[in-house]
Amino acid sequence: MGFPVDLRRCQALGLAGTAFLALGGETAGALPAHDFLAPGSVQAVLGLVGVYFGVVLLIAAWVLLGGVVRGPEPPTPRSLLLVLAVWAAPLLLAPPLFSRDVYSYLAQGAMVDAHIDVYANGPAQLGGPLADEVAPVWQQTATPYGPVFLVVASVLSALTRGQLPAGLLGMRLIALLGVALMAAALPRLARHSGADPAAALWLGALNPLVLLHLVAGAHNDAVMLGLLGVGLVAARGRWPLLGVVLITLAALVKAPAALGLVAVVALRSRGRGPRAVLRHTVTTTTAAAATTVVATAAAGTGYGWIAALKTPVSPHNWSPTSLLGRVTGAALGQLGSGLAPFALPAWHAAGLLVTAALLLFIWLRLRPGPVYALGLSLAAVAVFGPAVRPWYALWGLFLIAAAAPTGSVRTRVAAASAVLALTVLPSGAPADVEQVILAVSGGVLALVVLWQAHQAARPQSPVRERTA
Structure with a gap:
């Protein structure tokens, strides 16, 4: 990747992913019957998009962390256990x-x-x-x-x-x-x-x-x-x-x-x-x-x-x-x-x-x-x-x-x-076409955000001043 990657950035990105997972799950997860929302409702739609937005962020954080682990200064097992705890924390109270x-x-x-x-x-x-x-x-x-x-x-x-x-x-x-x-x-x-x-x-x-x-x-x-x-x-x-x-x-x-x-x-x-x-x-x-x-x-x-x-x-x-x-x-x-x-x-x-x-x-x-x-x-x-x-x-x-x-x-x-x-x-239920489209939309949105972050972090080429 063209932007700086270290353990803290991976930890923060993965935390954002599981946080979106937990928030989206509040309306799109495997909810109890009395909390169930119709798949086409606004809350369920936003929840499904949010969950897959979070899944893609989590996968990206994990892939980037793999690069850090294979790098010249790999993190210690204890540091990785801390990352695991941070990533898992938002899911503790999620549905x-x-x-x-x-x-x-x-x-x-x-x-x-x-x-x-x-x-x-x-x-x-x-x-x-x-x-x-x-x-x-x-x-x-x-x-x-x-x-x-x-x-x-x-x-x-x-x-x-x-x-x-x-x-x-x-x-x-x-x-x-x-x-x-x-x-x-x-x-x-x-x-x-x-x-x-x-x-x-x-x-x-x-x-x-x-x-x-x-x-x-x-x-x-x-x-x-x-x-x-x-x-x-x-x-x-x-x-x-x-x-x-x-x-x-x-x-x-x-x-x-x-x-x-x-x-x-x-x-x-x-x-x-x-x-x-x-x-x-x-x-x-x-x-x-x-x-x-x-x-x-x-x-x-x-x-x-x-x-x-x-x-x-x-x-x-x-x-x-x-x-x-x-x-x-x-x-x-x-x-x-x-x-x-x-x-x-x-x-x-x-x-x-x-x-x-x-x-x-x-x-x-x-x-x-x-x-x-x-x-x-x-x-x-x-x-x-x-x-x-x-x-x-x-x-x-x-x-x-x-x-x-x-x-x-x-x-x-x-x-x-x-x-x-x-x-x-x-939700754990079989997917239909509409739900697949929403899930893909959430994942694509995450990729767009990651790409924008990548572009923003790239070093800018100096602009040469034109001389007369």
Whole structure:
């Protein structure tokens, strides 16, 4: 860029971005039903434009900060953590953004608190104003989350007595705790993997996807990734059993974290013979099984979470296998084939086979470092699973950020992150043409402002006086 860039300017620009996000979200976010505004209202229009204005400012600040991190005097990890705190601050009291999942979390916590089986019933069984906030597609759907997260949600429900504002704030604080654990783990994992801690923090914690979806969206993926990160730090240090416990707890929030147990075995037996691999496999499996039994018993929710892993996905998700299944099913239906209903399950099964093949290739043939291998594995699970959401990209990105072997890998991952940050409306609802136009208008307006700032900051060429 042609104008001065330093840590303070990046911090200020990102703060402006998240401030616009928070302000725009007041009228265009995933609002409670009693605050909902019609999409065509003036307030909603201004809010949507403001949110995307803020998103583009945030992405620009993050990209510029990446240049500072790669510069001759990179900031310290502590300085970057301060930037993360400043950027996240305006989002703390903002309404939920980019998804309504947080309302499902609160309803499921209230169900556990009311002794309703969340693995057999959807939020409609709870009834009342809290359940009414859950998106219609999930009203009759059992939860896919593990007992550890349900205990957290249940305790929050009891503390807030089902009050929506307090519950939303509490769930966001829980997500912020998860992000804090991620940020604490990243520099340590990066040093162990021979990567730059500052670059790891920039890509893995200050990433716009983290701020938009883990902080503003309050997704429980933050808790999963935070526990996974600190578990890996413990496993590679002096407390391997503690690491197994933490990673198992992460998997009892969301199941994909269970792949972290493979990384633990690889970390503990790296450079040793088959006997060491067998020994660490047995101890890891035993500790994980014991943790699962104790945690599930303490939660009191039973083992329904195993069957709930097959919870159906929404009909509009972005998964390649789901998209191919819908297209194939529609084509077979047009041909009058009786195989049409089997198209989607068949493609989902194919996705699982592809994922399994990729995992075997990564761990047995490619054999990168354990942390990087885990990042690649989680990325494969996210891409080829039956459902894909932008925040699922963080599963693999978090660990790829910590252990990426080259700068080119980080550049490609950063570019994908910037694109994904622009793909969801702040209301979390499917987009229509008018809303896309408004969102693009907000982004273009931000680019115009940035360009004007760039032009104003350019050094002016001296004007030579004409002499007679």
